[in-house]
């Protein structure tokens with residue numbers, strides 16, 4: 001004889017509460033959901049039947065907290081109660097042929113009732129089935145896995161068609177059945193349900209507080225229409241109402257909203273634009289399934305780049321996972337995500353080309369998100385190039401505006417930009433800072449477009465625009481420069497002289513991206529010579545020039561003074577100090593050996609200054625009317 005599997009109820013409940021659901025709070029969602037499905041099933045039989053769901057908290061004779069959820073749904077017969085309530089995995093809501101949930105119901109798995117045992121010691125159903133000629137029943141299930149079904153042939157008309165589910169809490173879970181908790185959870189999960197759902201709440205300052213019987217009222221927790229579907233007399237009235245809805249729901253005042261609508265997939269919703277920039281990957285959207293909250297924080301309904309909006313979506317086609325807290329990553333979800341992403345892009349393309357306060361705010365706050373979208377979308381790339389201001393050595397400019405002037409030259413790091421910006425500006429060279437996330441990739445995409453002349457800045461670009469010192473001056477400093485090259489050889493750095501503005505910059509460090517790669521390899525080799533020997537050599541190439549160039553500024557008095565006295569310890573220390581300050585100015589940190597070298601150099605300079613013979617005070621010069629001390 002074959003035997004039936006036994007189920008250990010407490011083990012199942014433990015499994016659900018620890019591994020399936022995010023926490024015991026979902027018990028209320030499951031109860032409301034069952035009530036909603038029951039009234040839906042009854043409405044299909046009798047469209048005139050009342051549609052009402054009521055939640056009422058209280059205490060039983062032993063002082064245990066209780067919650068009653070009463071619905072005017074189809075109810076249950078004794079046989080149905082035995083079959084459906086006491087059989088885990090059995091549901092009345094599945095399509096017999098397809099084996100999937102039926103479109104009109106939210107439930108489908110036949111495990112939801114178990115969630116109630118996360119907070120209740122005992123669950124009692126009192127029900128009168130809508131089927132004519134049936135007797136009301138009482139079903140009592142206990143956490144120890146036992147249950148009874150009793151017929152109530154003497155029940156009067158007070159037991160109407162429908163069901164009352166009564167939960168009795170354990171001592172340690174009483175707080176889950178507290179009135180404010182139930183009200184809060186009912187609102188959180190059920191506020192968009194198209195049914196009359198109400199919670200009995202005490203009247204503030206009512207008789208309860210003065211010792212008499214507590215006065216209560218039914219507080220409706222549902223809104224009759226989806227907030228984005230309500231008709232308003234004007235667009236601005238609708239915007240105001242949606243802003244208020246966003247403030248209530250998400251707690252922020254949005255910059256604007258984007259309507260989302262996919263009739264084929266039964267998806268509607270609205271996305272709110274965040275007032276502050278957020279980090280990528282933090283997309284958190286509110287998803288409703290048949291108007292019941294599925295998750296307040298899912299990132300799956302919109303593409304990853306949509307992190308600058310928070311959406312509220314209601315769908316009747318997406319499938320939930322068994323926890324009913326996440327979406328199944330199936331083909332439908334994939335299609336919905338792409339189509340909704342497309343709608344957000346359309347909105348951006350239609351809105352952000354027109355100058356307005358909203359455009360300005362969105363560009364300022366969410367440029368990172370727009371860059372992210374532009375990476376995968378050619379229209380968005382055009383939009384970004386047209387409207388997004390980039391940092392350039394000539395102030396903020398759009399990429400299109402820079403490109404109009406001819407070639408678009410950029411640095412791929414902000415450090416490189418900082419290094420050259422002041423000098424490039426002074427020489428009239430426009431350089432774009434493409435150091436922010438996504439920028440280099442965006443520029444590489446633009447470079448591939450016909451008509452766009454885009455390339456990364458090289459050292460020679462700058463060297464070419466810097467003024468050459470005259471031939472005579474070059475001859476005069478040739479010796480000093482050669483000594484300087486000797487000093488900087490260890491740093492793999494060349495030294496040249498140019499005349500450029502501003503004169504307050506005595507020296508500038510230029511890096512060749514190619515050469516820099518070699519330098520990094522050299523560094524690694526220095527740190528782990530054995531491991532890398534040979535291998536790195538093969539990458540490093542041969543016979544290249546220096547990877548960096550220290551450009552001394554002939555307009556700077558400091559640089560001129562240094563070049564005037566080449567050789568000796570002080571020259572070496574002075575040059576090294578200029579080199580290391582240029583490294584720091586370039587936004588690079590100093591390695592420990594470099595910090596030590598800087599400190600040594602400063603020591604040499606100090607010694608030289610302190611031990612230098614006191615200059616003999618010269619007699620005050622008689623001021624001459626037109627004297628120029630620099631000439």
Ligand SMILES: Nc1ncnc2c1ncn2[C@@H]1O[C@H](COP(=O)(O)OP(=O)(O)OP(=O)(O)O)[C@@H](O)[C@H]1O
Pocket residue numbers: 030033034035038071073074075076084085090091092093106107108109110111112113114163165
């Ligand atoms: N308030 C109610 N009125 C009528 N029948 C109910 C009620 N609550 C539960 N039932 C019956 O008990 C069955 C089991 O409920 P349960 O919540 O465990 O699963 P489900 O709702 O079918 O699926 P899911 O696990 O997806 O929620 C339901 O299919 C339904 O037939």
